[in-house]
Amino acid sequence: MPNEPYFPVYRAARGLRGAGVAVAAPVMLLGYLSLAGAPGTVLLTWTVIVLVLFPLLFVALRRSRTVTHPEHIEIRQPFGTRRIPWREIRAIEITGSRATGRYVLVREGSGRRRGLPHVNSRALGDSLDAEVRRLYALWEWLR
Numbered sequence: 001m002p003n004e005p006y007f008p009v010y011r012a013a014r015g016l017r018g019a020g021v022a023v024a025a026p027v028m029l030l031g032y033l034s035l036a037g038a039p040g041t042v043l044l045t046w047t048v049i050v051l052v053l054f055p056l057l058f059v060a061l062r063r064s065r066t067v068t069h070p071e072h073i074e075i076r077q078p079f080g081t082r083r084i085p086w087r088e089i090r091a092i093e094i095t096g097s098r099a100t101g102r103y104v105l106v107r108e109g110s111g112r113r114r115g116l117p118h119v120n121s122r123a124l125g126d127s128l129d130a131e132v133r134r135l136y137a138l139w140e141w142l143r
Contacts, residue, residue: 005138008131010118011065026050064117068138073106075114084108086142092135094128096121104132 030046060078067074072083084106091107103120105113119135121128 005141007068008134009065009067010116010123012062012118066116066119070142075116077117082114086139089139089143092132092139094132102128
C-alpha cells in the first residue's frame with residue numbers, strides 16, 4: 001500500500017574491509033614470537049586473542065544496528081538493546097561535521113541523547129540527509 005511507511009534497518013556493511021589486516025597482524029605477530037623463542041605463556045595468550053576474542057568481537061560488531069518499528073526505534077549494541085518509543089523521542093539531531101564525520105542522535109524525553117548505530121556519514125555517505133528526513137517523517141507520523 002502506498003500510504004504505509006517503510007521501516008528502515010541500518011546495519012554494518014556486508015564487506016569486511018580491514019578485517020584481513022585486523023586478523024593478519026596478530027597472526028603474523030604470533031608467528032614472529034614463536035620464531036623468536038617467546039615463552040609459552042605469551043604464545044598461548046596471543047593464540048587465545050586470535051582464536052577467541054576476534055570472533056567474539058566480529059559477532060559483537062555485526063550485531064550493532066538501528067531498527068525502526070511501528071511502535072519504537074530499536075538501538076542494538078554489542079551487549080544490549082534499547083527500545084525507545086516514538087512518543088518519547090523529543091528530537092532527532094545530526095551532529096559532527098563533514099570533516100570529522102556526521103552522525104545521528106535521538107534525544108529522549110529525559111534529555112539523554114543516544115547515538116543511532118550505522119546512521120552516520122561513514123555508513124550512508126551522501127544519503128545521510130535523506131535518511132534523516134525519512135526518520136524524521138516516521139517520527140512525526142508515529143509519535
